[in-house]
Amino acid sequence: MSSIVLQDIRKSYKSGPEVLHGVSMDIEPGEFIVIVGPSGCGKSTLLRLIAGLEHCSSGTISIDGKTANDLPPQDRDIAMIFQNYALYPHMTVRENIAFGLELRGMRKAERNARAESVAETLQLTPYLDRKPGALSGGQRQRVAMGRAMARNASTFLMDEPLSNLDNALRVAMRTEIKELHRQLGATMIYVTHDQTEALSLADRIAVMKDGHLLQFARPETIYDRPQNRFVASFLGMPAMNFAPAGKLPGLEAAGDAMVGLRPEILSVQEQRPNGPAVNARLLFSEMTGSDTILHCDTPAGRMTVTATRRAIPEGKKELWIGYDAKDALFFAADSGARIEPSLQD
Amino acid sequence: MKPDNPLVTGLALVAGLIFLSPALYSIWMSFQAADAFYAGKLKFTLDNYALAIGQYHFARYLLNSIIVSGLVTVIGITLSTMAAYAFARYEFPGGNFLFGAVIATLMIPSHISLIPNYLTLAKVDLLDTYAGLILPAISNGFAAFFLRQYIRGIPRALDEAAYMDGARPWQVLWRVIVPIAKPAILSMGLYVFITEWNNYIWPLVAVGKEDLYTLQIGLARLYRLNPGEGGIDWPLVMAASTITILPVLIGFVLIERHLVRGITMGAVK
Numbered sequence: 001m002s003s004i005v006l007q008d009i010r011k012s013y014k015s016g017p018e019v020l021h022g023v024s025m026d027i028e029p030g031e032f033i034v035i036v037g038p039s040g041c042g043k044s045t046l047l048r049l050i051a052g053l054e055h056c057s058s059g060t061i062s063i064d065g066k067t068a069n070d071l072p073p074q075d076r077d078i079a080m081i082f083q084n085y086a087l088y089p090h091m092t093v094r095e096n097i098a099f100g101l102e103l104r105g106m107r108k109a110e111r112n113a114r115a116e117s118v119a120e121t122l123q124l125t126p127y128l129d130r131k132p133g134a135l136s137g138g139q140r141q142r143v144a145m146g147r148a149m150a151r152n153a154s155t156f157l158m159d160e161p162l163s164n165l166d167n168a169l170r171v172a173m174r175t176e177i178k179e180l181h182r183q184l185g186a187t188m189i190y191v192t193h194d195q196t197e198a199l200s201l202a203d204r205i206a207v208m209k210d211g212h213l214l215q216f217a218r219p220e221t222i223y224d225r226p227q228n229r230f231v232a233s234f235l236g237m238p239a240m241n242f243a244p245a246g247k248l249p250g251l252e253a254a255g256d257a258m259v260g261l262r263p264e265i266l267s268v269q270e271q272r273p274n275g276p277a278v279n280a281r282l283l284f285s286e287m288t289g290s291d292t293i294l295h296c297d298t299p300a301g302r303m304t305v306t307a308t309r310r311a312i313p314e315g316k317k318e319l320w321i322g323y324d325a326k327d328a329l330f331f332a333a334d335s336g337a338r339i340e341p342s343l344q345d
Numbered sequence: 346m347k348p349d350n351p352l353v354t355g356l357a358l359v360a361g362l363i364f365l366s367p368a369l370y371s372i373w374m375s376f377q378a379a380d381a382f383y384a385g386k387l388k389f390t391l392d393n394y395a396l397a398i399g400q401y402h403f404a405r406y407l408l409n410s411i412i413v414s415g416l417v418t419v420i421g422i423t424l425s426t427m428a429a430y431a432f433a434r435y436e437f438p439g440g441n442f443l444f445g446a447v448i449a450t451l452m453i454p455s456h457i458s459l460i461p462n463y464l465t466l467a468k469v470d471l472l473d474t475y476a477g478l479i480l481p482a483i484s485n486g487f488a489a490f491f492l493r494q495y496i497r498g499i500p501r502a503l504d505e506a507a508y509m510d511g512a513r514p515w516q517v518l519w520r521v522i523v524p525i526a527k528p529a530i531l532s533m534g535l536y537v538f539i540t541e542w543n544n545y546i547w548p549l550v551a552v553g554k555e556d557l558y559t560l561q562i563g564l565a566r567l568y569r570l571n572p573g574e575g576g577i578d579w580p581l582v583m584a585a586s587t588i589t590i591l592p593v594l595i596g597f598v599l600i601e602r603h604l605v606r607g608i609t610m611g612a613v614k
Contacts, residue, residue, distance in 0.1 A: 053505050073508040080509040086502035090524040099520075100510035147510070 001029040001187045002064045002077065002154040004050060009059035011045055019045055021211045022059070027189070032181050034190045034198040036234065037208035043191045044083075046208070047157050050189060052076050063155070076155075079148035083160040085140045087132040087147075093119065094128040097146045104151075111150075118146045122176075138169045149180065155187040162197065174200060195235045199223065207231045225329075229258065229336035232329060238263050238293055242331070243300035250276025250325050257339060260329040263306040266321050268294060270312065273322040278303075280321045282312070296321065368590065375583035382580055393584035401570070401581075403588050405556065406563035411592065413478045413548075413559055414541040421483040422534045426526070429492035430518050434504065444493075450486035456546065463550055477551045478559070482541055488533045495529040496522060531603050535596070542593055560589045 004027040011020040020042045027033055035043040048054045050061060052073035061068045068076055079100075087096050094115050101111035119125050122142040132140055141161060148156055158177070162170045178201055181188050192198055198205050199219045206216045207230075215227040226232035232240045241261045245254035267273070268280075280296035280303065287309065294305045294312075298321060305321055312319060330339050374382070381388035397403040431437075432444050462481045463472070471477040499522060507517045523530065545561040552558065558566070564585050568577060 051505075051509060053508065073505075074511045074513065078509065080506070082502050082506060084500070084502055086500065086506035088503065088506070088521060088525075090527075099507075103511040103516065147506075151510070 001185055003027060003029045003062075004155065004187065004189070005060075005062040006046075006050070007060040007062070009046065009049060009061065010057045011042070011049060011054070012057050018057070019211050020049075020056070023208075023211075023213045024059075025206060025213065025216055027187060030185050030187055032178075032188045032190065032201055032203045033206060034192060034202035034204075035206045035208060036192055036195060036198040038193060038234070040210075041208040042211040043193075043208050044159055047080075047159055047189060047191050050155075051078055051080050051157050077153050078155045078157055079151050079153035080157040081144045081148050081159065081161045083163060085132075085144040085164075087140055087143055089132050092129050092131055093124060093135070093143050093146075096132070096143055097150045100147065100151045114150055115146075118150045121149070122146050137164055137166075138173070141165060141169075141173065145176075145180070149184070152184075153186065155189070156184075158188065158190045160192055161190075163192070163194070170197075177201065195237065199235065205235075207234060209234075225338070226260075227338055229260070229331045229338075232260050232331070232338070236262055238304045238306065240329075241266070241303045243298075243303070244333075245330065247300035248276070248278060248323075248328075250323075251328055254330050256333050257330040258333055258336075260331060261303070261323055261327070263293065263304045265327040266303070266305045266323050268296075268305050268307045268311050269320045269322055270316060272320050275322055276325060277320045277322040280319045282317045282319055294319075371583040372587050374580050375587045377580045379578050379580045393580045394588070396581055397567075397585045397588060401563065401567060401585065402555065402558075403560070403563055403585055406558050406560045407588060407592070409557055410542060410560040410589075412475060414538050416475075416479050417482045417541045418534050418538040420479070421485045421537055422488060422530060424483060425485050425488035425533070426492055426523060426530060427518070428489040429496050430522055432489065432493045433496035434501070447486045447489050450484075451490065459546065459550060462547075466551060472551055473554050473557060475557065478548055478557065481547065481551075482544070485537060488537060491533055492526065492529060495526050499525050528603060531600050535600060538596065539593055560585075564589055 004025075006023055006025040006027075009020055009023045010018060012018040023042075023046060025033075035046060037043045045054065049056050052068070052071060052075075056069065063071075063076060063078075088099065091099065094112065097115040097118055098106075098111040101114060102108075106114075116125070116128065119128055122145060124139065124142055124146060127135060127139060127143075132143065135143065141164070144161065161177075162173050165173060174197060177188075177190075181201075190197070190201060202219050204217060205219050205222050207214045207222065209230055215222055215231050222231060223235055226235070229242065233242070241263060242258050243261070245251045245257045245259045248259055251259050269277075272279075278298045278300055280298040283295045283297055283302075285295065286293040290309065291306050292309050292311070294307055296303050296305060296319065303321060331337065332339050375393050376389050376391070378388040378390040378392065428447070432440065432447075458481075466472050466477045466481070471480065503521055503525070504517050507521045512520065543561060544559070545565065548557075548559045548562050549565075552562070564582070567582055567585055
């Protein structure tokens with residue numbers, strides 16, 4: 001496992017604007033880091049810089065304390081899983097998995113044995129002699145993982161490795177990746193735009209937007225104490241509700257700040273509750289299984305509430321949404337940065 | 346698979362026969378004894394082949410053609426593949442200009458470079474050698490252009506995956522790109538081989554020694570050497586022609602199945 005330190009990484013392409021604006025990160029050996037952000041935020045570029053597939057315009061990348069800016073990818077002891085898998089189409093599964101070992105001069109019998117052991121872990125044994133063209137999407141994804149695993153690299157980079165899989169397979173593979181991390185103990189850097197993957201896999205999450213690193217912290221911290229409105233809204237499903245403080249009873253003291261209320265901390269009731277509450281009209285609801293997401297219209301604007309399915313009687317439209325002031329987050333109306341207003345007065 | 350339409354199959358057969366008929370006729374004629382043939386009779390014989398190979402040295406010409414076309418193809422395609430890979434994957438100063446220059450060579454008729462090539466080879470004393478036959482043909486702008494376009498269609502992620510696996514650029518080319526580009530490389534190889542096999546002007550200019558004659562020179566010479574009293578000995582010329590076309594036909598049949606297969610299936614996503 002390697003430690004990776006990024007210091008003020010900037011990247012601009014020839015005759016183009018800067019796409020990374022000074023990203024710094026300190027990754028401990030064996031950590032599972034997830035980089036999240038919307039499309040075009042620079043997360044994949046950052047991963048490619050760490051891999052050595054591209055060079056940064058300025059800044060320093062250190063791996064295990066040594067500057068790696070000019071180190072070619074072959075010499076970084078990093079394995080990478082690509083979004084589109086990038087399997088060698090002319091090689092069998094066995095050859096795909098063993099190719100990296102062959103390049104390192106491992107003897108045929110030894111590397112085949114290793115490929116077979118990796119294939120067994122990933123339940124690929126029946127497909128060892130098939131070529132990628134004869135595999136399903138999930139099997140190809142596992143071969144891509146196997147290729148990285150066989151090498152015993154100290155760092156794994158994964159660029160949206162599950163984005164091409166259907167939902168059931170994605171959930172299963174997510175568990176396998178977590179298990180893989182536990183077994184190997186390698187440093188893993190995982191890029192995704194899926195917040196569920198981020199929250200469930202990461203030791204620490206890096207949230208990026210427009211080439212800036214907005215917050216780099218543990219999932220709980222990111223979820224409970226987001227540094228700004230973007231981070232708050234990006235993580236959490238359904239997204240956090242925002243409303244002007246002045247329009248929410250009990251929170252007026254926050255002045256012109258925006259209040260953020262997660263849908264799951266709101267309670268929906270037929271009668272006005274004792275604590276602070278806002279009246280709401282139910283527009284429609286979405287059943288998600290055990291829960292229902294209620295979309296309501298309130299004097300403070302549209303709000304979503306996650307409630308249990310039997311929280312409100314069928315056909316009831318006029319409701320009250322209750323909340324606890326201590327659960328509310330406050331954001332500056334102009335910059336979006338999270339603030340800690342005094343609510344004493 | 347849809348069953349073949351008998352009408353289409355029939356038409357294809359007829360068209361195929363029309364295209365093949367000159368070749369079939371010449372092969373048939375090559376097995377006829379000349380005297381009987383001109384007397385309007387048919388008599389099967391292998392004498393024409395014995396004569397072409399024994400008296401007229403066609404075995405030697407065949408060997409020369411195989412050496413020259415074979416080496417031009419192997420060396421030329423190797424160089425073109427490397428150039429194509431560099432043009433497809435690397436950005437380097439003057440790269441576009443250089444590629445433009447490669448394209449520009451396609452617009453120069455080969456006959457224009459005939460005399461400069463001759464003078465250059467004369468200066469380095471390579472006329473009347475195999476090297477003199479081979480060297481001018483190995484730089485092939487068209488092959489470099491064609492293969493570059495093909496390689497550009499191979500996902501770059503495969504190169505990157507190989508780099509991450511520990512490959513050096515050289516290994517990426519030979520272990521990943523070349524196997525995937527095999528159909529294109531073989532097609533281009535066949536094209537280069539046939540072009541060189543049929544090359545007449547350059548061997549005619551560059552070679553005076555009979556030991557180095559290629560089949561095309563030998564074939565043309567057969568007309569001059571063998572006018573005969575009653576004109577050209579056509580069965581002999583047809584036997585020589587059959588010797589000339591047969592290796593190309595065999596070569597085509599051998600590699601044809603590799604030409605059309607798309608091989609990138611399943612590489613990405």
